[in-house]
Amino acid sequence: MVAKTTIVRFTTACLFVCCFLFSEANLFAQREAVPTDEAIIKTGAGLFEEYACNTCHNVVGKKVGPALAGVYDRRELEWIYSWVKNSTLLIESGDAQAVGLYNEYNKLQMAAYDLSNDQILSIMAYVRNVEENPVVAAVDSAAGSDGAVAQVDGVPAQYLNIMVGVLVFVLVVIMIVLGLIISVLRKIAQDKGDLSDDDEAVINEKFSLSSFLRSPVVIGIITFLVIALAGKNVIDGLYTIGVQQGYAPEQPIAFSHKLHAGQYEIACQYCHTGVEIGKSANIPSVNICMNCHNFLKTDSPEIQKLYAAQESGQPIEWVRIHNLPDLAYFNHSQHVQVGEIECQTCHGEIQEMEVVAQHAPLTMGWCIDCHRNTDINSKGNGYYDKIVELHNKSSKTPLKVADIGGLECAKCHY
Numbered sequence: 001m002v003a004k005t006t007i008v009r010f011t012t013a014c015l016f017v018c019c020f021l022f023s024e025a026n027l028f029a030q031r032e033a034v035p036t037d038e039a040i041i042k043t044g045a046g047l048f049e050e051y052a053c054n055t056c057h058n059v060v061g062k063k064v065g066p067a068l069a070g071v072y073d074r075r076e077l078e079w080i081y082s083w084v085k086n087s088t089l090l091i092e093s094g095d096a097q098a099v100g101l102y103n104e105y106n107k108l109q110m111a112a113y114d115l116s117n118d119q120i121l122s123i124m125a126y127v128r129n130v131e132e133n134p135v136v137a138a139v140d141s142a143a144g145s146d147g148a149v150a151q152v153d154g155v156p157a158q159y160l161n162i163m164v165g166v167l168v169f170v171l172v173v174i175m176i177v178l179g180l181i182i183s184v185l186r187k188i189a190q191d192k193g194d195l196s197d198d199d200e201a202v203i204n205e206k207f208s209l210s211s212f213l214r215s216p217v218v219i220g221i222i223t224f225l226v227i228a229l230a231g232k233n234v235i236d237g238l239y240t241i242g243v244q245q246g247y248a249p250e251q252p253i254a255f256s257h258k259l260h261a262g263q264y265e266i267a268c269q270y271c272h273t274g275v276e277i278g279k280s281a282n283i284p285s286v287n288i289c290m291n292c293h294n295f296l297k298t299d300s301p302e303i304q305k306l307y308a309a310q311e312s313g314q315p316i317e318w319v320r321i322h323n324l325p326d327l328a329y330f331n332h333s334q335h336v337q338v339g340e341i342e343c344q345t346c347h348g349e350i351q352e353m354e355v356v357a358q359h360a361p362l363t364m365g366w367c368i369d370c371h372r373n374t375d376i377n378s379k380g381n382g383y384y385d386k387i388v389e390l391h392n393k394s395s396k397t398p399l400k401v402a403d404i405g406g407l408e409c410a411k412c413h414y
């Protein structure tokens with residue numbers, strides 16, 4: 001009896017191990033079937049961008065859809081072809097893997113793609129290459145982020161207030177100490193006794209508050225303080241006319257950056273297409289939303305508004321938040337592309353905002369402060385080589401934006 005069950009157990013275990021080994025081997029065969037030719041990888045990389053797979057997929061790490069690294073280990077190549085060509089068909093056919101995946105991703109639907117098996121295989125080749133050569137990929141992305149300008153504002157207002165407070169405190173302490181020294185000295189002098197009349201008068205002079213306040217020095221100081229304070233308030237007031245820091249109007253569609261740019265990590269540039277190439281960042285047109293919302297969340301009332309806009313041909317009337325007066329000129333590509341400044345430096349943590357709020361004051365002082373404090377990012381930019389060389393001959397501090405004309409009125413004013 002015992003022997004029999006042992007044999008049954010043993011054979012089942014063997015079967016499991018065999019199945020496992022077999023399937024492993026099978027899976028490895030899938031990966032090995034993905035080509036590693038340079039040319040094919042390049043084609044795949046191009047298709048990955050051209051068909052905008054990258055808006056929803058990372059090679060490594062989840063985005064809107066799953067990470068693609070290792071799909072050729074999880075799935076048959078044939079399955080991948082059918083999926084990419086028409087995932088809906090595969091889901092409707094009841095394929096367990098497809099249905100499971102679809103449910104796992106909250107029933108987000110991927111579009112159907114008119115791609116050939118070879119094209120899809122080349123995309124897999126690209127994915128495999130990025131997966132197996134992460135160093136290259138990491139260097140690529142690091143090149144974009146390193147050398148970013150870090151230091152920004154000068155001394156923030158709250159520190160100024162603290163500094164003034166500390167100064168006043170120190171002054172008061174000095175006055176108290178001086179007072180103590182005077183009374184000690186006076187006591188010593190009186191104890192000694194043999195003083196001239198003049199000295200006696202000085203020592204015994206009583207402190208009178210009213211005569212102290214009427215002395216010209218004190219009146220001068222107080223007048224100066226009052227004028228300075230009033231002046232500062234007036235200037236502050238003038239500077240903040242039209243300043244809309246924190247402005248966060250309600251938008252016609254409940255679009256969330258926290259969801260799109262944060263949770264789903266969609267690149268800012270995917271929607272704000274102008275930031276790297278032009279003056280204006282651009283607000284995306286309905287078409288860009290439709291790349292995904294033709295398939296995603298089609299029943300949502302907020303998404304229905306997108307369809308209505310597309311049908312009527314009327315653009316969505318987003319409420320503008322950041323707005324410089326016409327007299328000032330600001331160019332995004334100069335800052336984002338050439339200066340390599342992160343969006344967040346000027347706009348705050350947009351990817352955490354449910355509703356966008358204006359982060360920076362957008363005053364002239366704000367622009368100027370940064371130009372005074374920020375080093376020019378000249379790395380790998382041949383245009384700056386000569387300028388940096390000249391600058392380093394005459395100065396020990398790094399080249400700032402101010403040094404290349406960042407404080408000239410005409411650079412920012414038409």
Ligand code: HEC
Nearest residue numbers: 051052053056064065066101102105107108109110113292
């Ligand atoms: C609109 C967003 C979106 C785009 C664009 C997109 N996908 Fe997907 N993809 C998904 C989602 C979401 C899933 C998960 C399944 C689901 O919910 O439909 C998925 C699943 C997959 C899978 C299966 C992954 C796995 O783990 O089994 C593959 C393969 C795939 N996509 C390839 C592609 C390719 C190739 C492209 C470009 C030609 C592409 N996708 C474009 C959203 C997208």
Ligand code: HEC
Nearest residue numbers: 260261266267268271318319320321322343347350351356
């Ligand atoms: C899926 C598309 C999409 C992505 C991705 C996206 N945005 Fe936006 N963005 C919009 C839309 C639509 C608006 C207008 C509605 C609003 O203000 O929320 C907007 C508005 C803004 C505004 C305010 C514009 C104004 O009126 O002054 C800023 C700033 C901004 N986005 C920055 C970013 C940054 C930074 C990122 C990346 C972290 C990003 N966006 C990613 C679609 C997008």
Ligand code: HEC
Nearest residue numbers: 055064106254255266284288289291292296297300302303
């Ligand atoms: C790259 C794909 C992609 C693009 C482009 C995109 N979205 Fe989305 N959007 C999503 C995903 C993913 C969700 C979350 C779906 C979910 O919660 O299941 C979503 C959700 C939403 C929702 C919430 C819907 C609801 O009722 O829960 C709104 C509103 C929305 N998007 C508006 C927009 C607008 C407006 C644009 C264009 C400016 C846009 N989206 C562009 C992927 C995208």
Ligand code: HEC
Nearest residue numbers: 268272275280281282322323324330335336341342343346
């Ligand atoms: C050096 C500061 C700075 C950086 C960096 C910056 N912006 Fe802006 N952004 C501004 C200013 C200033 C405005 C207002 C421009 C105007 O009114 O003419 C603005 C306006 C915008 C707007 C409103 C539309 C427009 O173009 O006027 C969007 C959207 C936007 N920025 C997105 C981005 C994104 C996305 C990035 C990163 C890729 C970014 N910005 C980086 C300063 C910056």
Ligand code: HEC
Nearest residue numbers: 329330334338339345366367370374401404405406411412
């Ligand atoms: C976070 C820092 C920062 C802020 C804020 C900022 N800038 Fe700049 N700006 C730079 C940097 C860095 C450069 C140099 C980019 C380069 O290498 O050409 C620059 C360059 C410029 C230039 C070109 C200067 C030249 O001599 O070629 C202009 C014009 C300009 N900025 C305007 C503005 C305006 C207008 C504002 C405010 C609305 C502003 N900037 C806010 C960092 C900033």
Ligand code: HEC
Nearest residue numbers: 242324325328362363364367368371406407408409411412
């Ligand atoms: C780095 C960019 C920059 C430089 C350099 C610059 N400005 Fe401005 N200036 C601005 C911006 C941005 C505004 C709009 C600020 C606002 O609306 O609060 C502005 C506003 C002004 C205004 C209108 C004030 C107001 O409150 O409406 C005057 C006047 C002005 N600047 C004069 C100058 C003069 C003179 C110079 C040269 C000494 C100069 N600016 C240099 C960016 C700059």
